[in-house]
Amino acid sequence: MGVQTGVTSEQWARAEASNLGFAEIIPYDEAPDQILDLQSGRLDVIVQDTPYLLYQLKDKPELRVLPMRVGQAYQAKIVFRPNDDQLREQVNKVLAEIIKDGTWAKIYQKWFGVAPSAEDIPSNVGTIQQYPTPKP
Numbered sequence: 843m844g845v846q847t848g849v850t851s852e853q854w855a856r857a858e859a860s861n862l863g864f865a866e867i868i869p870y871d872e873a874p875d876q877i878l879d880l881q882s883g884r885l886d887v888i889v890q891d892t893p894y895l896l897y898q899l900k901d902k903p904e905l906r907v908l909p910m911r912v913g914q915a916y917q918a919k920i921v922f923r924p925n926d927d928q929l930r931e932q933v934n935k936v937l938a939e940i941i942k943d944g945t946w947a948k949i950y951q952k953w954f955g956v957a958p959s960a961e962d963i964p965s966n967v968g969t970i971q972q973y974p975t976p977k978p
Contacts, residue, residue: 900955
């Protein structure tokens, strides 16, 4: 099983490899190297974050992606400076519009080669989350 070091799927793969019947985990610094080794037969399987795999494999019909949800669904964030309320509001407005009119789904289909599931469509647009400032 090939895993990229430092990505969210690595920890899961290391914890579950023996349960899935994989005796060896081969670490990779770069994700494209995983895909090349899978294509050449040097690996049986790779574990990688879904958005990356969907994008990279949409033009590789010889490879198949088995979708899995591990823990929470994949989350991405947009970060704004604290006082950038106008920009944040503009981005939220556009996101809400493209989700509602179906543009989000069309973009997702174009880049990932599959239609988005309900979990792949942002549902909390406009929600502001404040994270504590790290102490030095």
